[in-house]
Amino acid sequence: MIVELGHFALVLALALSIVQSVVPVWGARMRDERLMAVAAPVAGVQFLMVGLAFAALTFAYLTSDFSVLNVWQNSHSDKPLIYRISGVWGNHEGSMLLWVLILALFGALVAAFGRTMPATLKANVLGVQGWISLAFLSFILFTSNPFIRIANPPMEGQDLNPILQDVGLAIHPPLLYLGYVGFSVTFSFAAAALLDGRIDAAWARWVRPWILIAWIFLTLGIAMGSYWAYYELGWGGFWFWDPVENASFMPWLAGTALLHSALVMEKRDALKVWTVLLAILTFSLSLLGTFLVRSGVLTSVHAFATDPSRGVFILAILAIFIGGSLSLYAWRAPMLKQGGIFAPISREGALILNNLFLTAACAAVLVGTLYPLALDVTTGDKISVGAPFFNMTFGPLMIPLLLAIPFGPFLAWKRGDLLGAAQRLMVAFAIAIVIALVVAWVEGAANVMAPIGIGIAAWVMIGAVSEIVWRVKLGRIPLGQSFSRAAGLPRSSWGAMLGHFGMGATMLGIVAVTAWQQEVITVMQPGETRSIGGYDLTFEGLTPSTGSNYREDVGHFSLRKGGVMLANMEPAKRFYMARQMPTTESAIETFGFNQVYVSLGDAKDGGAVVMRAYYKPLVTLIWLGAVVMVIGGLFSLSDRRLRVGAPRRAHHAAAAMPAE
Incomplete structure (x- = not known):
């Protein structure tokens, strides 16, 4: 009975998603406040329905109800309790239900924390979230129903895949999905802005916390998955350029670019069109990752489904959402008003450079991942693209980006002083050179690239700290005053420093373990x-x-x-x-x-x-660096200027201002 209740709740959630995807969007178009107000309560009830369905499936696993096909295929009565719970999402059907649960959760959070958002923006955002929910709830109910019963239930189940019976795999998928699906909110904000034909710095302030939340969870999910593969598979490697690993890495690269682009838009009201495009592409890459894992086109320890009909359904979802959003972008983007002008040598310019290299690196990973599939489809030839390709394409793109990272915070907005920034970084540069030379002297000439890599990692880490040291005037004023200045710095400044420092630490670990293990x-x-x-x-x-x-x-x-x-x-x-x-x-x-x-x-x-x-040697820095990046993201998220939602007072003040 509980299983049937869960199935019925999922059907109700589908019906609610239809309401959420139509009524508020129509209300926004007609400027009807009553229709727009439907979005928030419907999003909340939809989350409750999907949560009820997920709870029903979890109950079936906990009670070893082998009359449910999904439980019989993925559980066993002797399995430890923690793996009975993680077994709920350790398979295709259950993991897709978790995917939709997190999607509904984000919709409910937007409804709850977006009370001060403009009514039309909120209605359109939740409407687009409804479109995504409708697509994936349909996918689950029509191709991947986790509640199918067995007419003559067996006495015992087939057990969960042994490599998934691990604490890391109990944590990794939820974290990864919180990142994947979190970018659906940024996609919805971009689509809502295009539907409304208006985008400005206020839009960037609304969307940036959601970008940060998704980026934090995706970073944690990738790091957890990397460490799981490292200790569980017995290969001793932390990254294999597996296509499914790449499927999560590509939205992380695009999401990192989006995070920096939204900062420019918020601060300088610039890069509007580019930021909207990145928001669309980031979630599109998340959908592509879902397709690669669920379609059966890849063979991987991470892949779940092998049913071609599911792949065709997800491919249709990809075509509708990616094609539809890009078509909407092509139609509306030329109408969007461009933002402020800035010099090439400026903080905006540095962030654009960051975007160029990150998106180029993402494109390189995308080509290396999809080329074997495209070649197989078009010619029937089967090839594999492995580490040598990615090392030769991805690595050279990241080196100039890493060299440029410390300069960005030292450059002023609109017009910067490159020479002045270089002078402030002279100590960091000198220390990095000394470290590289010492490493080269100790290790000899056997591996020339390793000391260079260590020097670049040190440059990124010391350069990140240098920006804070300069801002608090450490060594130039009394120590107490420096501490006071440090306490008064915005949390986002500390967040940026920790994020860049963590990136350098991760690189240090990668270089050391690759060169000297x-x-x-x-x-x-x-x-x-x-x-x-x-x-x-x-x-x-x-x-x-x-x-x-x-x-x-x-x-x-x-x-x-x-x-x-x-x-x-x-x-x-x-x-x-x-x-x-x-x-x-x-x-x-x-x-x-x-x-x-x-x-x-x-x-x-x-x-x-x-x-x-x-x-x-230094292998733990790979994951500790990721943790430091996440802490940096949390610092930025906690900044009072980056709360989820604008202050009511400011909102009312803006509403009271006369139109120009």
């Missing part, structure tokens, strides 16, 4: 020792063990340095009985920012085992 692959007998990265790893033996729904062989390794015992490492090879699938569970020990990583291969005669060990 060490790897040992060997067969070890009990009692044998291998050395790696200055550590001694001794194999003590294998022990069989049994978990709730798997069997495993646990390897016991002792880790020493200079004869001193540091840790016991216990990687394992697991075998899940229901799915008849093996997995690798790595063991990782962290020392500062460095890690020792061990994974097991196949067991051999006499108690021997194939072992893969890595020493990874």
